[in-house]
Amino acid sequence: MILSNAHTHTQFCDAVCSAEQMVQAAIQLGFTSLGFSGHSYHKNTLDYGMSPAGTQQYIQEVHRLQSIYLDRLTIRLGLELDYYSSVDLSPYEYIIGSVHHYLDPETGAFYSYDGSVDSFYETLEKGFHGDIFALARTYYTQVTNLITQKRPAIIGHFNLITKRNDVHHLIDEDDPAYQRLALEALRACAETGAITEVNTGAIARGYATQPYPNLTMLRFLREHRYPVMINSDCHDASKLNAHFELAVSLLQEAGFHSVMVLGRDSLFEEVGLCDLALPRSYKEEVHQ
Numbered sequence: 001m002i003l004s005n006a007h008t009h010t011q012f013c014d015a016v017c018s019a020e021q022m023v024q025a026a027i028q029l030g031f032t033s034l035g036f037s038g039h040s041y042h043k044n045t046l047d048y049g050m051s052p053a054g055t056q057q058y059i060q061e062v063h064r065l066q067s068i069y070l071d072r073l074t075i076r077l078g079l080e081l082d083y084y085s086s087v088d089l090s091p092y093e094y095i096i097g098s099v100h101h102y103l104d105p106e107t108g109a110f111y112s113y114d115g116s117v118d119s120f121y122e123t124l125e126k127g128f129h130g131d132i133f134a135l136a137r138t139y140y141t142q143v144t145n146l147i148t149q150k151r152p153a154i155i156g157h158f159n160l161i162t163k164r165n166d167v168h169h170l171i172d173e174d175d176p177a178y179q180r181l182a183l184e185a186l187r188a189c190a191e192t193g194a195i196t197e198v199n200t201g202a203i204a205r206g207y208a209t210q211p212y213p214n215l216t217m218l219r220f221l222r223e224h225r226y227p228v229m230i231n232s233d234c235h236d237a238s239k240l241n242a243h244f245e246l247a248v249s250l251l252q253e254a255g256f257h258s259v260m261v262l263g264r265d266s267l268f269e270e271v272g273l274c275d276l277a278l279p280r281s282y283k284e285e286v287h288q
């Protein structure tokens, strides 16, 4: 059975656990592979991104863990590359491309798509004069530019701007105009060959009830035979495989029979949904 997660953070960025704690949790849960994807450095994102010195320590630590745990777990060194980051990508085995912010070209203000409800409203009001469609258009243009220009292996949390939609209801995900905009961007991104992640991180942190992308997007990906993978965007080892069952059931509903995972012999491998080891929670595992 296979269990894998390619989107994992550590204390080198904004997670509560060390890289080694993540590895030990993964082994305990029966993971076959684990990928680290620290947030790339940018001067405006040091509240959650790695510093230049921290980036070097992160690389060294993951290399150390790769050699120590060689026989027990396939560990891959990745990076979650932010839209505004300009960093050396050569040390990494794979890249997740993610948009988290909008830099207003007129004022130089840096607005978040990914923060609290209040910060999202600030982004909407100050960055886009309250026009949610303008925000969505800009966000998906950024995502498309990042994926088509930097060519990461994985498309990170594709529809992040709906993260707080359960609370603020600002984006009507059934609106045909919104769907056209989002699916056009998704097609442009997926056509690069990048794998779209089904990201359960916002559920694990209590911000959302559904993974990114939504079911409409998953059906679109399936219809066009674009590959997907399940990741938890993990910031806490106890949630390393949180809500994978939900992701699997949505993928089945969308018609998928397989997903991509990090492999041992090749970087990515396709496995059947029925070959995935659906998780027991780590808490149950260690506190029983």
Ligand SMILES: [Zn+2]
Binding pocket: 080, 098, 100, 156, 157
């Ligand atoms: Zn992210």
Ligand SMILES: [Zn+2]
Binding pocket: 007, 009, 080, 233, 234
């Ligand atoms: Zn992440």
